[in-house]
Amino acid sequence: MNYPTIEDFVGNTPLVKLQRLSTDSSDTILVKLEGNNPAGSVKDRPAMSMIQRAEKRGHIKPGDTLIEATSGNTGIALAMAAAIKGYHMILIMPDNLSVERRSSMRAYGAELILVTREQGMEGARDLALEMQQKGKGKVLDQFSNLDNPQAHYESTGPEIWRDTHGKITHFVSAMGTTGTIMGTSRYLKEQNPDIQVVGVQPAEGASIPGIRRWPEEYLPKIFERSRVDREMDITQEEAEDTTRRLATEEGIFSGISSGGAVAAALKLSQEVENAVIVAIICDRGDRYLSTGVFPAE
Structure with missing residues (x-):
């Protein structure tokens, strides 16, 4: 008998109705609920796809060293995928993100x-490319890698269309x-x-983990403005x-960018x-307990 492996459970996450907030x-x-993915976020999809x-x-083979700049969720997902596939994973991230x-x-x-926080994600991205140039590993580069959006074209989009029976009128996602x-x-x-x-x-x-207002020179190369009808600004x-209300009124324990969405x-x-x-609820709240967003006592 062929049993499934952990990667078989990336995707097909629940789609649930808000009952009290709306x-x-x-x-x-x-x-x-993308926190239901094995490594706990929407980033499981592109992480597996890119590798x-x-x-x-x-381009790569097990045993290689992979490098990626991350604000958190992609790093966790890539660390999981690297463990499954047999790669050495180097992750570069700002030091102000949650422990x-x-x-x-x-x-x-x-x-x-x-x-440093001052270097931010821009500095992390620059360092990843510098390390690749020095031969220290291969950068997957989620910001320009078309396998990132392709994962959502092949899974997230079809799942939403299927589970709403084609009735969806608006799609909202943090960027x-x-x-x-x-x-x-x-x-x-x-x-x-x-x-x-x-x-x-x-x-x-505002400083909301996982979403950014990118300077023009660092705007992800995969971004096509024509695919977004409207951009909405959300305050800290x-x-x-909303993150706290999702937990206390809906029983949905999510991260801060999910509260923004x-x-x-x-x-x-x-x-x-x-x-x-x-x-999109892109991850779980247990990644943010040290940030103070949830009551400690």
Whole structure:
């Protein structure tokens, strides 16, 4: 008998209806629980995709050293995928991100290199490319790797279309690498061009883990602005408050960028009627316990 392996359970995550946060609306707000993936986030999908497809092309092989700049979830997912596939994983991330994320990466056997908060993700990305140039490993580069959005085109988008029976009217996703929104938008708009795609970014001055307002020179190469109908700014307070409310009112223990996506979905719901809005819950809240977003006692 052939039994499934852990990678067989990446994807096909639950799509559930919000019951209490959206009671005053004629809309249906659904959230896709990507924290149910094996390594706990939406990034499991592109992590497996990037490694599997690079193997098929002959670009990498088990035993190689892989390098990636990450704000957290991609790093954890790649650390898991590297453990499954037999790679040495070097992850580069800013030192101000939560200790839970660092610990999770190390638990899978990854090597961590920290850059300063001031260097940020831009500095982490530059260092990854510099290390590759020096022959220290191969960069997967989630920011320009088309296998990132392709994973969502082949899985996230079809799952949402299937589970809403084609009734989705709006798709809401936080934007970091933009892989989720690019691939999902492409698939959904092929099914129905009228579906509205909303990208969520932090308001000026907000620091929301996992989503960014990229300087133009660091804008992910996979990003195509034409695939996003609207961008919504969410404040730090809105993202964190909605994250807490998801836990206490819906029983959904999520990360802060997920709170931002749902906050945007709730705002959108005030503008439209009889809509079916789908938002991505991209990870779990246990990665943020040390950040102070949840009550300690």
